[in-house]
Amino acid sequence: MSAPLWTWPEVAAALKGAPLGDMPEGFCGVSFDSREITGGELFFAIRGVRMDGHAFAAGALRAGAGAAVVSSPDEEMTGAGPVIVVPDTLQALQALGRAGRARVKGSIIGVTGSVGKTTTKDMLALAFSDIGRTHAARASFNNHWGVPLTLARMPRETRFGIIEMGMNAPGEIAALTAMARPHVAVVTQVAESHIGAFGDLAAIARAKAEIFTGLEAAGVAVLNRDMPHFGILQAAAKDAGAAEILTYGRHEEADIRLLDAASGEACVCVHARAGGQDISYRVGMPGMHVAQNSLAVVGAAMALKADLSVVIQALARMRPPKGRGERTRLAAPGGDILLIDESYNANPASMRAALAALAESEPGRGGRRIAVLGDMLELGEMGAELHAALADELEAARVDVLYVSGPLMAHLWEAAPAHLRGARVAQAAELPKILRGDLRAGDVVMVKGSLGSKMGPVAQALREMFEPVTDEA
Numbered sequence: 401m402s403a404p405l406w407t408w409p410e411v412a413a414a415l416k417g418a419p420l421g422d423m424p425e426g427f428c429g430v431s432f433d434s435r436e437i438t439g440g441e442l443f444f445a446i447r448g449v450r451m452d453g454h455a456f457a458a459g460a461l462r463a464g465a466g467a468a469v470v471s472s473p474d475e476e477m478t479g480a481g482p483v484i485v486v487p488d489t490l491q492a493l494q495a496l497g498r499a500g501r502a503r504v505k506g507s508i509i510g511v512t513g514s515v516g517k518t519t520t521k522d523m524l525a526l527a528f529s530d531i532g533r534t535h536a537a538r539a540s541f542n543n544h545w546g547v548p549l550t551l552a553r554m555p556r557e558t559r560f561g562i563i564e565m566g567m568n569a570p571g572e573i574a575a576l577t578a579m580a581r582p583h584v585a586v587v588t589q590v591a592e593s594h595i596g597a598f599g600d601l602a603a604i605a606r607a608k609a610e611i612f613t614g615l616e617a618a619g620v621a622v623l624n625r626d627m628p629h630f631g632i633l634q635a636a637a638k639d640a641g642a643a644e645i646l647t648y649g650r651h652e653e654a655d656i657r658l659l660d661a662a663s664g665e666a667c668v669c670v671h672a673r674a675g676g677q678d679i680s681y682r683v684g685m686p687g688m689h690v691a692q693n694s695l696a697v698v699g700a701a702m703a704l705k706a707d708l709s710v711v712i713q714a715l716a717r718m719r720p721p722k723g724r725g726e727r728t729r730l731a732a733p734g735g736d737i738l739l740i741d742e743s744y745n746a747n748p749a750s751m752r753a754a755l756a757a758l759a760e761s762e763p764g765r766g767g768r769r770i771a772v773l774g775d776m777l778e779l780g781e782m783g784a785e786l787h788a789a790l791a792d793e794l795e796a797a798r799v800d801v802l803y804v805s806g807p808l809m810a811h812l813w814e815a816a817p818a819h820l821r822g823a824r825v826a827q828a829a830e831l832p833k834i835l836r837g838d839l840r841a842g843d844v845v846m847v848k849g850s851l852g853s854k855m856g857p858v859a860q861a862l863r864e865m866f867e868p869v870t871d872e873a
């Protein structure tokens with residue numbers, strides 16, 4: 401039998417907690433969600449904003465968890481199974497994450513940026529899997545618990561570990577990169593997300609640049625050459641002692657230079673010049689932003705001297721992550737409706753990228769380009785202005801009809817040309833009924849908004865309202 405993910409002695413050394421009860425020899429997984437427990441995992445009782453994992457510790461043990469890490473044990477827990485008592489369970493998870501990182505001899509690729517992290521992370525994971533054992537989180541998992549959880553789940557034999565790092569405030573990326581200690585640090589974009597906490601784009605660039613503080617010796621920075629304040633990131637990478645800085649983008653000085661990209665319904669074809677070599681490849685999801693992100697994957701492959709041909713070939717198998725450009729054809733009377741589900745999140749940069757992708761989609765006969773938009777949140781005082789500013793983008797994206805929900809999108813509604821106005825509602829939940837009456841065969845419908853704007857359920861309602869079109873065998 402192969403070694404478990406963690407042996408009990410390894411966990412004991414990392415956590416330095418007090419064990420109560422008979423510990424198993426090892427653990428096959430790590431989790432803080434009792435619903436995920438199938439047997440043999442190490443369960444962490446984490447105190448969240450809304451819930452305290454301690455309430456689920458006994459249940460996790462009864463469901464088969466090998467042991468539970470808690471700070472306040474009670475008799476129900478100790479009666480249900482072995483318990484490890486630590487002063488702070490989140491810190492204990494972070495300690496296990498650091499131990500998980502320390503034992504891996506492979507290469508760690510860290511990814512940050514205002515947008516494009518998860519898409520790039522998924523592309524990296526797909527591409528590097530074809531070269532060697534690769535580990536990445538299933539979802540975004542990019543914060544103070546997501547990063548240590550991903551590191552704690554990383555198998556010891558990992559050759560490539562892909563770690564997404566996000567932030568809401570200065571200092572957060574520094575803490576995450578100290579845990580992840582990447583060999584390659586990718587920065588995808590600097591844009592106005594969470595700008596409320598920062599004030600300006602330069603401050604956001606500096607916060608992203610914190611990723612280099614954790615860069616391993618002889619580490620490589622892979623930077624989008626086209627992002628605002630590229631200079632801040634380049635200087636920070638140099639100061640941190642990066643052995644090499646690889647840049648990518650349309651810029652003529654970019655090391656990995658985008659020469660041409662053509663986005664279709666299900667893919668984008670990329671033609672680039674990388675290290676003196678012309679490369680062409682196809683990524684299995686559309687969008688110019690996807691082409692950009694794919695160049696970061698090429699950069700990471702060059703940084704790690706991986707076989708570039710294997711990496712770019714793998715990208716053809718890429719599919720849109722949930723809510724990030726997923727496309728579904730829906731059956732309507734007389735033809736299909738194409739749904740583009742961008743509902744996972746939104747900020748001005750990703751909104752522009754999604755509108756650009758909408759512009760490139762061809763409606764069917766009699767169809768229209770329809771944007772169904774919910775508020776972009778966490779923009780602070782600039783919210784109203786940044787929403788209104790999208791009015792110009794609507795025409796560039798050749799949008800025919802606009803539907804909006806939420807108080808911030810009302811500003812776009814006011815700024816938008818009158819002939820584009822479909823409907824404006826206060827709550828996203830009001831949209832499906834209106835759309836049911838308005839949508840018709842041939843339409844391309846793009847649904848997007850911040851997670852908190854609840855546009856995901858709108859996309860889901862459309863999928864349920866119209867039958868998905870299944871390909872004939």
Ligand SMILES: Nc1ncnc2c1ncn2[C@@H]1O[C@H](COP(=O)(O)OP(=O)(O)O)[C@@H](O)[C@H]1O
Nearest residue numbers: 514515516517518519689692724749750753754
């Ligand atoms: N490089 C990019 N530039 C601009 N927008 C992008 C880029 N990559 C992705 N996006 C947009 O941002 C959305 C979120 O992408 P995602 O990869 O989940 O970002 P993150 O993980 O940083 O939140 C996508 O649906 C797309 O609309």
Ligand SMILES: [Mg+2]
Nearest residue numbers: 517518540542
């Ligand atoms: Mg993400």
